[in-house]
Amino acid sequence: QIQLVQSGAEVKKPGASARISCTASGYTFTSSGINWMRQAPGQRLEWMGWINPGNGDTEYSDKLQGRISITMDTSASTAYLDLRGLKSDDTSVYYCARSPGLGWFHPWGQGTLLTVSS
Amino acid sequence: EIVLTQSPGTLSLSPGERATLSCRASQYISDTYFAWYQQKPGQPPRLLLYATSRRATGIPDRFTGSGSGTDFTLTINGLEPEDFAVYFCQQYDTSRTFGQGTKVEVK
Numbered sequence: 334q335i336q337l338v339q340s341g342a343e344v345k346k347p348g349a350s351a352r353i354s355c356t357a358s359g360y361t362f363t364s365s366g367i368n369w370m371r372q373a374p375g376q377r378l379e380w381m382g383w384i385n386p387g388n389g390d391t392e393y394s395d396k397l398q399g400r401i402s403i404t405m406d407t408s409a410s411t412a413y414l415d416l417r418g419l420k421s422d423d424t425s426v427y428y429c430a431r432s433p434g435l436g437w438f439h440p441w442g443q444g445t446l447l448t449v450s451s
Numbered sequence: 452e453i454v455l456t457q458s459p460g461t462l463s464l465s466p467g468e469r470a471t472l473s474c475r476a477s478q479y480i481s482d483t484y485f486a487w488y489q490q491k492p493g494q495p496p497r498l499l500l501y502a503t504s505r506r507a508t509g510i511p512d513r514f515t516g517s518g519s520g521t522d523f524t525l526t527i528n529g530l531e532p533e534d535f536a537v538y539f540c541q542q543y544d545t546s547r548t549f550g551q552g553t554k555v556e557v558k
Contacts (some may be wrong), residue, residue: 338487377539378496378539378549380546380548428496435483435484436547437498437508437543438486438541439498439501440497441495441496441497442495443495444495449501451503
């Protein structure tokens with residue numbers, strides 16, 4: 334079955350950078366987009382950006398532009414989220430998700446907790 | 452940015468009852484670009500419906516979606532014990548945004 338598996342929890346200090354990976358299986362990696370969302374405690378889900386593994390095109394949310402990069406390794410069927418200049422309010426659970434159609438997300442990775450604390 | 456506002460915040464119901472969840476958009480959304488998700492504690496969201504009313508693979512037919520324009524509804528007919536969870540709406544018409552969630556809890 335189609336599955337996305339994310340890397341493990343991380344703790345970072347303010348100002349540092351973080352990288353979270355998302356490895357896909359069960360389908361052709363280049364056939365569907367990979368999106369990244371985050372969910373802070375008590376906050377609504379926030380879409381961060383996506384990559385088209387078919388051609389490498391990316392799109393980022395206006396709020397995070399300049400601090401975010403989404404890349405991929407097609408040979409490993411893996412997408413990466415890089416977030417720079419971490420702040421305490423970047424503390425969230427981060428999810429990757431496949432977008433098989435026009436913009437809905439299915440399935441989702443299991444989530445990665447990123448904690449930013451001094 | 453299109454803001455999605457869900458109501459009510461919490462719905463207290465008994466198994467077997469019908470749940471009606473609402474999601475209102477701050478501007479027009481094509482019904483092609485609207486989805487609903489279910490999330491249980493410690494789990495990622497699970498897609499229920501896309502294009503307003505199309506059920507994802509494996510989703511039982513007690514979950515139905517309707518609506519258009521700025522008002523969308525998720526109806527769960529005959530709540531099962533596994534249906535008590537948080538439900539989110541999402542639009543993908545302009546960028547992608549989510550509602551704040553409705554918690555369906557056991558009365």
